[in-house]
Amino acid sequence: MALLEVEGLRVSFPTEDGVLEAVGGVSFSVEAGRVLGIVGESGSGKSVTALSVMGLARGAQVSGQARLDGRDLLTLAPDEMRRVRGRDVAMVFQDPLSSLHPLHRVGRQVAEAVRVHQDVTRAAARARAVELLGEVGIPEPARRVDAWPHELSGGMRQRVMIAMALANEPRLLIADEPTTALDVTVQAQILELLERLRAERGMGVVLITHDLGVVAQVADDVAVMYAGQIVERAPAATLFAAPEHPYTWGLLRSVPRLDAPRERELVPIQGRPPSLLHPPGGCRFHPRCPHVRERHRHVEPPLEPVAGDPRHSVACLLDAPTRRELRQGPVA
Amino acid sequence: MSEPLLEARDLVRHFGAVPAVDGVSFEVRRGEALGIVGETGSGKSTVARLMLRLLDPTSGTISFDGEDITAARGRRLKALRRDMQMIFQDPYSSLNPRKTAGAAIGEPFAVHGLHTGSGERRRAVQELMERVGLAPEHLNRFPHEFSGGQRQRVGVARALALAPRLIVADEPVSALDVSIQAQILNLLRDLQRDLGLTLVLISHDLSVVRHMSDRVAVMHRGKVVELADADTLYRAPKDPYTQALLAAVPRLQPSSASGASSPSSS
Numbered sequence: 001m002a003l004l005e006v007e008g009l010r011v012s013f014p015t016e017d018g019v020l021e022a023v024g025g026v027s028f029s030v031e032a033g034r035v036l037g038i039v040g041e042s043g044s045g046k047s048v049t050a051l052s053v054m055g056l057a058r059g060a061q062v063s064g065q066a067r068l069d070g071r072d073l074l075t076l077a078p079d080e081m082r083r084v085r086g087r088d089v090a091m092v093f094q095d096p097l098s099s100l101h102p103l104h105r106v107g108r109q110v111a112e113a114v115r116v117h118q119d120v121t122r123a124a125a126r127a128r129a130v131e132l133l134g135e136v137g138i139p140e141p142a143r144r145v146d147a148w149p150h151e152l153s154g155g156m157r158q159r160v161m162i163a164m165a166l167a168n169e170p171r172l173l174i175a176d177e178p179t180t181a182l183d184v185t186v187q188a189q190i191l192e193l194l195e196r197l198r199a200e201r202g203m204g205v206v207l208i209t210h211d212l213g214v215v216a217q218v219a220d221d222v223a224v225m226y227a228g229q230i231v232e233r234a235p236a237a238t239l240f241a242a243p244e245h246p247y248t249w250g251l252l253r254s255v256p257r258l259d260a261p262r263e264r265e266l267v268p269i270q271g272r273p274p275s276l277l278h279p280p281g282g283c284r285f286h287p288r289c290p291h292v293r294e295r296h297r298h299v300e301p302p303l304e305p306v307a308g309d310p311r312h313s314v315a316c317l318l319d320a321p322t323r324r325e326l327r328q329g330p331v332a
Numbered sequence: 333m334s335e336p337l338l339e340a341r342d343l344v345r346h347f348g349a350v351p352a353v354d355g356v357s358f359e360v361r362r363g364e365a366l367g368i369v370g371e372t373g374s375g376k377s378t379v380a381r382l383m384l385r386l387l388d389p390t391s392g393t394i395s396f397d398g399e400d401i402t403a404a405r406g407r408r409l410k411a412l413r414r415d416m417q418m419i420f421q422d423p424y425s426s427l428n429p430r431k432t433a434g435a436a437i438g439e440p441f442a443v444h445g446l447h448t449g450s451g452e453r454r455r456a457v458q459e460l461m462e463r464v465g466l467a468p469e470h471l472n473r474f475p476h477e478f479s480g481g482q483r484q485r486v487g488v489a490r491a492l493a494l495a496p497r498l499i500v501a502d503e504p505v506s507a508l509d510v511s512i513q514a515q516i517l518n519l520l521r522d523l524q525r526d527l528g529l530t531l532v533l534i535s536h537d538l539s540v541v542r543h544m545s546d547r548v549a550v551m552h553r554g555k556v557v558e559l560a561d562a563d564t565l566y567r568a569p570k571d572p573y574t575q576a577l578l579a580a581v582p583r584l585q586p587s588s589a590s591g592a593s594s595p596s597s598s
Contacts, residue, residue: 041509104538154372183371183536187581210510211583240584252584254514254545259583262562266543272479 002029003204004053004089004172009064011045011052020276024228025064025301033192033202034170036095037219037236039209039251045228046208050174054091068172087117090165090178092158094177098148102121106160107133107145113167124232132163137193154189156185162193172225173197174206179214191218211254216240224248225282227274230303234312242313244306247285276294283317291318293327334448335398337362337498338383338528343392352378353389359411360498365524365531366544366578368561371577374551376534379528380500381556383532384416385409401511414444417491419484419520423501426487429473433486434471437461440493442523464519482513488519492527500532517544538581542566550574 011023023045029058030036034210040046053066053073066073068088076084077085085091092098101109110132111125125143133141133167136159151158158178165173175194179187195218198205215236222239224232224247232245243249243321246325257264272289274280282297291294296317303315316323336359345353360366360383370376373446383394385401388430393402397414403487404412420426427436438457440446447453464485475483484504491499501520505513521544524531535541541548542562549559558571563573569575 005590005591041511046420185371185576185580191582211582212510213584216584217582254511256517256539256541256585257580257584258539258566258578259585261543262566264543266514266518267512269517272481273509274510 003069004030004206005067006049007065007067009049009052009066010062011048011057012061014061015277018277021279022060022228022276023052024107025277026225026228026230028170028205028223028230030204030235032204033198034220035198035207035218037207037209037215037222038225039212039215039272040220040225041210043227043276044225045276046225047176048090048208049225050176050208054085054089054174056085056091061253063198066260080094083117086165087168088170088171089172089174090170091170092161092165092173092175092178094180105146105148106152106157110160110164110167112146113164114257117168128167129163132166133160135252136160136163136166136197137189138163149283153186154182155189158182158186158190159193162197166197169185169201170203172204172206174208176208177210178207180209180211188323194218197271197279212251224251225278228276229284229315231285231316232314233303234309236307239310242312243327244312245316246289246291246318246326249327250288280332283315291322293317336360337397339395340379341385341393341395343379343382344390345375345382347391351414351554352582353382356392356551356556358549358552358556360530360532361547363530364546365533365544366533367541367548368532368551369536369541369548369577370551370570371536372487373425375554376551377502377534379551380418380502380532380534384418385412386418393407398583409524409534412446414494415496416540417494417496419487419491419499419501419504424509427483429475432472432474432477433461433466436475436486437489437493440490444494446494456493460492462522463492464489465515479505479512480508481515481528484508485519488516488523496529497530498530500534502534503536504533506535506537513540520544538577550577 007027008028009023012019012021015119026049028036038046048057052060052062073081073084107126107129110129114120114125114128124239128142130145133144138144138156138159171273179190182190194205195204197203209215219236222232222234222236226247232248243252253267254269254324256266274284282299283301286292299317301315301317303313306312306314307320338360340356343353343356344351356379368376368379382389385404393400395401399411434457434473438459441453441456447456461470466485499559505516508516523529533541533544545562548562548565549556552573558574567579
């Protein structure tokens, strides 16, 4: 049994203009000690997926299952979920400044995270906070424990957030764009830290990002989301070497890459992501897909394993030989 | 080689006691795309504003087309504004929410007293819209009715309105989704080629800068630590900071080959 098993997750928000279905039935699993990257653009549903699993999607109608060690988190009462959150599953967000309390010293915030779930003295919690700050690579933790959030750099603040998330040794860490606000050299350090924690603690990690490079570097498995659905899922190496979905091809062809010739042309994806109030019928990518056929406008493609590789699934109505032909060798 | 279009000499700009730009010299050659890359606090955006005379340098000089413009004021500065335009990161905050796209794009004409007939101005605006890939029906739409990519097209059209010779684009695609970034990058590239524009691209994104630039300057703590042809700089970076920066960029080639099954490709 996987650490986290999400099945048929649907999340919708009632709005003045109708029901907005942010997540339209996604299923995935995360093994202990592995990193699942969820990649997508704004409005793809990747963040709402994570928030719903954490019981933090306010005002949302959530259905489906999200089983942590077999226990469905979506059916837990709010106070039960509060006990799970932080202890069994923890989350790290993009912007550490807005998630830290500006008027409390960072050590106190980490210590409080410890005391929410553990019956320890203030002194013991503080000692644990120093330990945690050291563990996430903050130099001189015994001194920094008394720093104010604004005295720390963005990278250091993100380390504090990770220390708080680790306070109760969760089995699963969900990181939502944890490095998007950071400089590239700092990003590299934070990704290295996540990688080390995963290896040392055998934590499962869900890494949500729009950045294909980050996914390629850190994730073991990747799910590509588009308009509230997973359109492709595979081990990272497979996804980048042999992507099957036209949207994945589009993403890969539209980003400049340091490992491709400089003069390589960028091929943008035409149009823009659909409104989730009125998602297109059939395949949701069909209005932007260069390979659309008449049938794709009204038949919804299921997410199915690719022939010969049970770990690689794709939701595309094109048949396999056609896709292989269209992909034209390596997308790189 | 002909004289550079813009030349910065020993530029310094302090904010309080802190030097944001600390002795920067470079030239922008006619028709080239010069990339300026750096992290937060490197001084790259301050350099952009100094070049365009949106900020005054504490010391140093800026020449445009052979003329020292460091102290240009009044009418001379207004004329310079026609020659040098800026494209900003966030097209939403740089557009007036109560002005239609047509009004926003035509505004520079009004400011500079160009195309004064209403029919003539409308035609000029429509030409610009076509140029940047906006449809005629977008003319009367407001910023909130546009996607991020379309708003950036409005921003580009506005920058092009006065037929400038130099465009400085400060993080023009950072606020856009991945699939939209390429649309705007390709547009900027086409415009540069077709109109013979000189482009300065400021970005934190090393891949974007490499793709777009003929030459690249790397900034760190207010200084240019390295400036070279894009090919040379990315192939054989000399400065240790440039090397560290390049090493930190995640590559799309995944590190592990666990369970790769690549049928026809590889």
